[in-house]
Amino acid sequence: MRTEKDSMGERQLPDDVYYGIQTLRATENFPISGIKPLPTYVDACILIKKAAAIAHGKLNCIPQDVSGAIVQAADEILKGKLRDQFVVDIYQAGAGTSHHMNVNEVLANRALEILGDAKGNYQRVNPNDHVNYGQSTNDVIPTAIRLGSLLALEHTLYPALKATISTLEEKATEFQDIVKSGRTHLQDAVPVRLGETFRAWAQIYRDHLHRLETAAKDLQQLGIGGSATGTGLNTHPQYREEVVNHLSEFMGVSLSSAPHLMAAMQSLSPFVNVSGALRNIAQDCVKISHDLRLMDSGPKTGLKEIELPPVQPGSSIMPGKYNPVIAEMTSMVSFQVMGYDSAIALAAQGGQLELNVMMPLVAYDLIHSIEILGNTLQTLTDRCLKEIQPRRDRCQNYAEASLALVTALNPHIGYLNAAALAKESLETGKSLRELVLEKNLMTEEALAQVLNLEDMSQQQ
Template identity: 35%
Template sequence: MANRTETDGLGPIDVPQTALWGAQTQRSLRYFSIGQELIPREMIESYAILKRACAVANAASGRLAKEKADLIIRICDEIMSGMHDRHFPLHVWMTGSGTQFNMNVNEVIANRASQITGQKLGSKKPLHPNDDVNMAQSTNDTFPSAMYIASALTTHRRLIPALERLQGAIAHKAAQWKHIVKVGRTHLQDAVPITLGQEWEGYAGMLEDNLQRLEQARDGLFPLALGGTALGTGVNTDPQFATRACKEIARLTHLDFSSGTNKFALQGAHDALVHLSSTLRTLAGSLFKIANDIRLLACGPRAGLGELNLPVNEPGSSIMPGKINPTQAEALTMLCLQVMGNDVVVGMGGAGGMLDMNAYKPLMIQNIMQSLTLLHDGMENFRCFLIEGTTANEEHIRKQLDHSLVLVTALSPSIGYDKASQVAHHAVEHGLSPRQSALALGFMTGEEYDRVANPKLMLQPNITPPKA
């Protein structure tokens, strides 16, 4: 492959002739070719948004010539469209500040400017990657700001809508099944009656709570470190830079980004990202429970609970003909465990900042973006290929209810806990129904039993207090 020579503060280095990156990016490729994980692609768009906003702010202050700012804006628009993704080849496992990725962005913008204006690649004309593209910036404030932008945008654009769709699909099933009375279970043992709709209302409510948590966590990402430069002091910026740049970021993203009031806190730690990650872990826990419940309720179909019929998407076995497995639930629970593991890493990375800067930034954003992607994709598949096609096995549910002991609880207010317990044990020992057992023991008449042991009366508060 033909090369050209570029230079940085350490001297010359060969760069592939057609690459838009420059010397510092090439050094990173040489010394940090570790693993297969690249800096998350969402960071490319976020950095382009940030660089565009900085150019607007620097032009407004008069520090950056209008023609240079316009060129940066044009190229950032190209990057935001995905036009130059192949020129961002850096790995996650690099410097903990992300400096080389910031320089990767600066160099691509500078070299693309040279390309547009007919200058030689690497000439740093008409834009210098540090003096012009990186004006009023440091990696220490831009990389965390780009992390916050990427995380907030992905949460807002992808995760929250996917969660809303899944929550809506589950709520629809809950409404559809509100009339189906079934056996409720605690400790995996028969408990009291509940409707299938009420059970699924619980799932819908869990996801509704997660929506609120996610929105709060997203909003916590809006104050940005941008303008703090190296340590939070704002050295090499003008007094209006941070406000102007963050206002432009808010305009470009349609989210309420702002200049953070305490940039020392924002640069020394990234607690808002840790909070977002913990919220993703909480969502993963809810999804894990829901998926496990559904595959348990569907287990069988003839030798298990068999209350739900899951969609038949693919053969479940290479040796057992006709076997169908709850594969969407299995995929969702696996990715939920990965998200939980990612949160451990993000928490440790967030706690690992030393003195005035956190040096675990690429690790943190890698794990957060993977969690966001997995949760989005997993929820979409779970909704489309399992939830929407699941049906209730009403006949089987009714038979289970008829043969269960769940109605015994309704007897306690009438005959007392001890006698009701005797009814249950006598029914089990002699293979009787609860009604037959209560009558055999002489605790109730048939009319009394039928009046108090109606399962539909057990689906809400059902005791009339005595008159004063």
Template identity: 40%
Template sequence: MKYRDENDSLGSVRVPEAALWGAQTQRAKENFPHHGGAMPWLVIEALAVIKKAAAIANEQLDQLDGQQKALIVKACDEVLAREHDGQFPLSIWQSGSGTQGNMNMNEVIANRANELAGGSRGSKSPVHPNDHVNCSQSSNDVFPTAMHLSALWAVERILLPSLVNLRDALQGKAVEFEGLWKVGRTHLMDAAPMTLGQEFGGYVAQIEGVIAQLERARDGLYSLAIGGTAVGTGLNTPEGWQEAVIGQLRQLSGLTVTSGDNKFAALSSHGPLLTLSSALRLFASELLVIGNNLRMLASGPRAGLGELQLPANEPGSSIMPGKVNPTQIESITMVAVQVMGLDSAVNLACTQGHLQLNVFKPLIIHNVLQAIELLAASSGHFVRHCLDGLTCHEQQLANNVEYSLMIVTALTPTLGYDKAAEIAKYAQANNLTIRQVLEEQKILSGEEFDRLIKQHVLVG
């Protein structure tokens, strides 16, 4: 492999000739672990957008000349077009400020800009990675800005569409099953009757609650740290910088971002991302509830509840012929548990705001974005390979309702609690249905029984 020599403040470093990165990135490659935890593409995209916005704003404020701005913008556009994906080799296991990730972007853009100008990699002329690409910025405000932008894009592009798709699929089942009676269950024991449509309507409401929570969490991410530079004071930024760069970021990101009211908080605290992570945990919790419920309702098919039938996507056993397992549910509930673990790490990382800087930034954004990707992808598979083909055993539903003792609950307004309990006990002892007891003891006719059930059970 051929190498070139580049310099940083610590001295000379050998960099592979084919690399667009420079000395600081090379040091990071050698000094930090790179097993897992690759820097997410959305963060790289956000960094490139920030550098492009900063170059335009700096030229407007006479911090860069026209040629430098144009070269930086061109190099950023190439990064955004995925022409240099192999030039970002660092993982999240680096400085907690994301300094190495920021400098990786600075060096790639500077070296590519100098190539475009007819110069050589490592020359730092006419574009210097610190003096020009990083002009009016610090890693301490650039990286948290990239965290917010990438999280907003992930929510808007990936997660919310997936949630809406999941909600709509559940709503479709709620409508499909709206007229089917079934036994309700509390404490895993028979309870008052309901409809299968009502049960799925509850799942719809759970997902709608997640959507609302995510939308509220998303709102806190529009406030950006850019302009705070090293410690929040805005050191080395020209007058009008915040307004200029925010204006450019709005255009380039497609997001209605604003300048954070307090840059000291924006650098040392990541409350908005913690709030988002908590909303992701809520989604995971609801998926666990829904998934475990569907798994129980589909258990059997003969020795379980057997009220639902899951699609048979693949054989369920290497030894038991014909066995089909709830594999999609198992997959999505494992994802839910993983997301809860990611959130636990985010919670702890967000406590690491030591004085003027939180030093767990790469971990926080990596976990948030990974959780979003896992939830969105698994939800899509769950809809396609489980919900779309989900059916119910209507006869099993009817049989369970017919033999349920707790249907007697609908009789308590007419007969009273004690008499209803007596009927239920008699039915259990003699292996009879509630209807059979009522008719046998001439308490109510079958027609009166049906009228009371409809009046007191089928509400809403």
């Protein structure tokens, strides 16, 4: 065991842990969910500390050897070491001070080891005076949320959205010659191409990708350097520019300093904007996953216009049953993303005066939304969309049997006559073709041209 001291007194910690006394207090104060910080969020915090250490070493704000040791410790963590040392529950002290000090203490103690000193001997490397030099929870955490969200977008959601769009376009081309019945209000509508159904979905996701990329541009403006209230107290005049430049290099993204640091600290609107774009994607994910389930319904008593790939047995009691489980999972994750969006919106209005203290909630909910939505779309693409097979016979039969074909007769026999034909067809079981010819409303040649399914379903 080792003894550490803070402003409240002394506590003992196991000598093998790298966090310190303030982290210990936080674990005791917040035994709430058992959920630890997301790895992507930890990465974002460590990148900030690495950039700050480099900047402060260059500006002679902290000793060169301390700067180097903090940077080495940061690089080790970014490569996967000490990941089990970030232990504070996601529901914690306002603004994220508990997690922030967890990061500072782990880096300080590992830096002490690197310098040949003992963990907890904070004279040489102090979590507050060296690792956190020129910084505050109040500018570090909102910056970490921005960076963590950008990392999650680049590594998870953007690639998944692009893969989904590409696969849907491929299926659209593959299915372009298949005519099926359209449906509005879940009732018969005029024919459509199965390929165009998939192409429409591709366009929906393409539009969402554009909206998300536009919303995410706000995340590239950083409030780091604002210190406690946005005034930059205790920061070197060149620090802000230096740290932003280093972070841009680490991220591979063009970052900039926010035009007003106090505004960047107080308002969480960039996170609400991105979350809204995620909610928007999730809503269409639900719609499309429900469409897939309806079109695959059956196999004997449903639509069964397409076949989703069976990926696991579907029932514990009914043999031979296969359920659209990937589509079902997609809806569940989408509902969770929508719930997170509501929580983020509430948290964003929960600040007062110079700070919004609800940032830990936003940090988890926003980054988690991005990552689970990205993982979901990638899974939907790989384990469902790529292997969808059409049921050409079903599609053709439904298209030919649809009462909505009568719509094409409107210009030739009038709306009311067409409606009467539809009613009679439904009552007698006779096809529209039979009734039109039986009543001598059109010639067989003209009727064949008007009720040509391929022409009717072609994009005008």
